[in-house]
Amino acid sequence: MNVSVKFLGGAGSVTGSRYLLTIDNFNVLLDAGLFQGLKELRLRNWHEFPVDPATIDAIIITHAHIDHVGYLPRLIKEGFTGPIYCTEPTADLMELTLMDSAKLQEEEAEFAKKKHYSKHENPEPLYRAEDVEDMLPLIRRKDTDQRIKISDRVEICFRQSGHLLGAAIVELFVKGDREEKKIVFSGDLGRDSDVMLYPPTPIDEADVLFIESTYGNKDNPAFDPEGDLERVVNDTVKNNGVLLIPAFAIGRTQVLLHYFHKLMKQDKVPDIPVYIDSPMAISATYLYYKHPKYHKLKDFNERVFAQEMETNMLVFVKNSQHSKSLNDLKGSAIIISSSGMMTGGRILHHMYHRLKNPQDTILVPGFQAEGTRGRRLVDGESTLRIFGQDVPVLCKVANMKSLSGHADREELFKWMKNFKKKPKVVFTIHGEGKDLEMYGQAIRERMGWNVMQPKYLQTVSLFEGI
Ligand SMILES: [Zn+2]
Known part of the structure; x- marks a missing residue:
């Protein structure tokens, strides 16, 4: 043979x-x-x-x-x-x-x-x-x-x-x-x-x-995503701003949710609303409940601890009308949306409205390939092209590499x-x-x-x- x-x-x-x-x-x-x-x-x-x-x-x-x-x-x-x-x-x-x-x-x-x-x-x-x-x-x-x-x-x-x-x-x-x-x-x-x-x-x-x-x-950079997130959320809250996070719908969104849950439970960051604005991320989150054997967030009876993945004011944003209504949101909140690479999807309209706001923060997680919007943001470019317009970047930009x-x-x-x-x-x-x-x-x-x-x-x- x-x-x-x-x-x-x-x-x-x-x-x-x-x-x-x-x-x-x-x-x-x-x-x-x-x-x-x-x-x-x-x-x-x-x-x-x-x-x-x-x-x-x-x-x-x-x-x-x-x-x-x-x-x-x-x-x-x-x-x-x-x-x-x-x-x-x-x-x-x-x-x-x-x-x-x-x-x-x-x-x-x-x-x-x-x-x-x-x-x-x-x-x-x-x-x-x-x-x-x-x-x-x-x-x-x-x-x-x-x-x-x-x-x-x-x-x-x-x-x-x-x-x-x-x-x-x-x-x-x-x-x-x-x-x-x-x-x-x-x-x-x-x-x-x-x-x-x-x-x-x-x-x-x-x-x-x-x-x-x-x-x-x-070598992956020093591993302290929890500490990184704590700092970014608290800085955003101090400015009374919105924290916008472009994130992959599967995996990264759920990890972020888990960290926010932990940080809020321990009073390390204030209890503010968290919006998951991506239909795929919402469906993927349900799959963590469906397959407890494949991750750590569960009790001895293999039931998933919902409270390990959910913050107090967690909103799953399903339709696009609701998604757009978030543009009027002022004050402290976290919006997680996709696509993670900022190439398309709902994240674009959020960026279009938020990049101009000095009180808001955009957190770019992970490595950003050359030539992408994410890379330009991290490199400190003053404008970003979205929907055919050059949008000024006046918000704060944070980059976090510890979530690989x-x-x-x-x-x-x-x-x-x-x-x-x-x-x-x-x-x-x-x-x-x-x-x-x-x-x-x-x-x-x-x-x-x-x-x-x-x-x-x-x-x-x-x-x-x-
Ligand atoms: Zn892979």
């Missing part, structure tokens, strides 16, 4: 995670991510998929971020009909993120048509909401820590990775004619001491390891040190540029492992004649 892997993305890039394993005649795709960021990468979403989707037997998904699942509906559209394995929360979150993604794709195609900037007469979206709907019956929801048979010769097991609700490491077992081999995909690994999620599950052996590299060459959902260099090495023997080969995936090279070198030096940095579309034989 022979096993090989083809790198269809996430090789030399942090997006477009997709790895095709061929186990004799059985084709299984690990993740089906969308390429994001640079145009050169995004164009790959439009290339013909390197293998006929109808020939893929099964898909395994590690977690619901778009760079890991965003291509899935396209594969359905192009003829994939097999099972899609993932954890329960991933299945639920995926429905949210992919429906949202389909809507964005449809809007983009519509916009291109109106503005005539597409080469095509009738620009088509990558996929539509119908394709997401067609995908839903293919999803197989699986528990963690259990072996699941996906073919006569292949079994998988999901282990919590602590990166996002339901995010998993995948162990894959291949029964050869003579011996069993184990392949491990780390997926994205979370933090060691996340306030809501469990640390990544230790794995102690693998014949082949695919290790993520996102922060492989970076990714393991940093030392946390990645700590996880690798759980291995009791050397894997035969280790592939560094989901990373880019010089950082990726230095990370690979550090693994060679510190672990003594055989590291390979795969290239896009490269095929590598993993086992022959097993």
Whole structure:
């Protein structure tokens, strides 16, 4: 029996995670991510998929971020009909993120048509909401820590990775004619001491390891998000202003909520209204109640402590009329809205109205990529272009980097040190540029492992004649 892997993305890039394993005649795709960021990468979403989707037997998904699942509906559209394995929360979150993604794709195609900037007469979206709907019956929801048979010769097991609700490491077992081999995909690994999620599950052996590299060459800044938030909220309240926070709907919004709850309960900040102004963030928050097994905020009977996630004056803002009415809000309050990157969504109208107010504060959490509105804000630009107008930035701008959902260099090495023997080969995936090279070198030096940095579309034989 022979096993090989083809790198269809996430090789030399942090997006477009997709790895095709061929186990004799059985084709299984690990993740089906969308390429994001640079145009050169995004164009790959439009290339013909390197293998006929109808020939893929099964898909395994590690977690619901778009760079890991965003291509899935396209594969359905192009003829994939097999099972899609993932954890329960991933299945639920995926429905949210992919429906949202389909809507964005449809809007983009519509916009291109109106503005005539597409080469095509009738620009088509990558996929539509119908394709997401067609995908839903293919999803197989699986528990963690259990072996699941996906073919006569292949079994998988999901282990919590602590990166996002339901995010998993995948162990894959291949029964050869003579011996069993184990392949491990780390997926994205979370933090060691996340306030809501469990640390990544230790794995102690693998014949082949695919290790993520996102922060492989970076150390996360000192970890005191609670202290950072306390300072920013109190400063805003002193100015009798509104604190506006652009935040990712899944994960970051809930972590912020939990911290605000804690700070208010301990009287470290005043009890002021908190508005969650994002339909996706509201739906995602409910999913934390639905899946208590996958996070820490619960009692001994596995019931979620609502009071651990909810502040006293918490408002879920569902319709857009209510959202716009928040523009008249004066005095101390917190508004959390998306998109986290300030590229679209309700956050834009909030920014349009709030940036001009000297008493208000905008808190930009996390790293902001070059060329984004967030980066310009953090860099102190005096105006920001929103809805075709240059809006003066007169409010206070705070930046907070201590809320990362990714393991940093030392946390990645700590996880690798759980291995009791050397894997035969280790592939560094989901990373880019010089950082990726230095990370690979550090693994060679510190672990003594055989590291390979795969290239896009490269095929590598993993086992022959097993
Ligand atoms: Zn991720």
